[in-house]
Amino acid sequence: MAARGVRLMSLRYPLVRAALRTSRFLCTATQQKSTGQNLEEDQSQNQNAQKTEPTPAEKTLVEDKVKLEEQLKDMTDKYKRALADTENLRQRSQKLVEEAKLYGIQGFCKDLLEVADILGKATESVPKEELRDENPHLKSLYEGLVMTEAQIQKVFKKHGLLKLNPVGAKFDPYEHEALFHAPVEGKEPGTIALVSKVGYKLHGRTLRPALVGVVKGP
Numbered sequence: 001m002a003a004r005g006v007r008l009m010s011l012r013y014p015l016v017r018a019a020l021r022t023s024r025f026l027c028t029a030t031q032q033k034s035t036g037q038n039l040e041e042d043q044s045q046n047q048n049a050q051k052t053e054p055t056p057a058e059k060t061l062v063e064d065k066v067k068l069e070e071q072l073k074d075m076t077d078k079y080k081r082a083l084a085d086t087e088n089l090r091q092r093s094q095k096l097v098e099e100a101k102l103y104g105i106q107g108f109c110k111d112l113l114e115v116a117d118i119l120g121k122a123t124e125s126v127p128k129e130e131l132r133d134e135n136p137h138l139k140s141l142y143e144g145l146v147m148t149e150a151q152i153q154k155v156f157k158k159h160g161l162l163k164l165n166p167v168g169a170k171f172d173p174y175e176h177e178a179l180f181h182a183p184v185e186g187k188e189p190g191t192i193a194l195v196s197k198v199g200y201k202l203h204g205r206t207l208r209p210a211l212v213g214v215v216k217g218p
Contacts, residue, residue, distance in 0.1 A: 102160070102203045109161050112152070113200055113208060119149040120198075156200070164199035164210045166192050175199060177209040181216040189217035 054062075126142045133139070153163065164175055169192055171178065176192065176199065184193045192212045199210030 103205065105159065106202050106207055109156075109159070109200070109202060109207060112156075116149065116152050116156070117197070119145060119152065123149060160203040161207065162201050164201060164206075165195055166199075166210055166212065167195050168192065171212070171214045175201070175206050175209055176212045176214075178214045179211050181214050183218065184215045187215040189215050191215050 123142065123145045126138065126145075131139050131142055156162070166172075166176060171190055171192055179196055182193070187193055191214070193215050194213035195210055196213065197211040200207045
């Protein structure tokens with residue numbers, strides 16, 4: 001009866017009929033909105049579930065990515081070490097070549113030192129009082145020996161070979177070889193009082209140590 005009354009009223013009153021249509025439209029829109037929100041929430045929940053739980057394929061890709069990154073890091077480290085080893089080898093080879101150029105003649109120099117020692121002893125053995133005009137041959141021979149000794153020392157110096165005659169210097173075990181220790185009045189202990197045989201250095205490296213006598217302390 002109530003529904004029939006409403007229909008009758010809607011037929012008689014157009015405003016009532018329009019109000020009823022508006023009411024039905026609002027109810028339908030509300031239901032659709034509610035349904036749409038529910039669908040969006042379900043989709044969002046499904047997407048979150050998919051994000052939190054990766055698929056087996058995604059897991060495999062992640063594992064492969066990690067393995068490849070580790071392999072790349074390992075190969076990069078090996079490459080850097082290989083470069084460092086190559087550079088060290090190059091530097092060592094260059095140093096050996098340079099040393100060979102500098103010290104390759106040291107065997108030859110040692111043999112020439114014996115010649116220089118003989119020349120030195122020969123000039124020292126000539127009595128200075130005999131070097132007079134009355135002995136022109138001896139004087140000429142002595143002057144020739146002195147000039148030869150000076151020339152050979154000049155050649156030594158040209159090739160980096162220097163004489164060590166360290167009288168009065170401090171004893172250095174890298175450059176000198178002590179034959180004896182003895183107290184010497186007026187000399188500081190640890191200094192060299194006598195040089196029995198001069199030494200030589202080739203490009204700063206001791207080729208032959210000087211044979212010396214060292215002052216002994218009290």
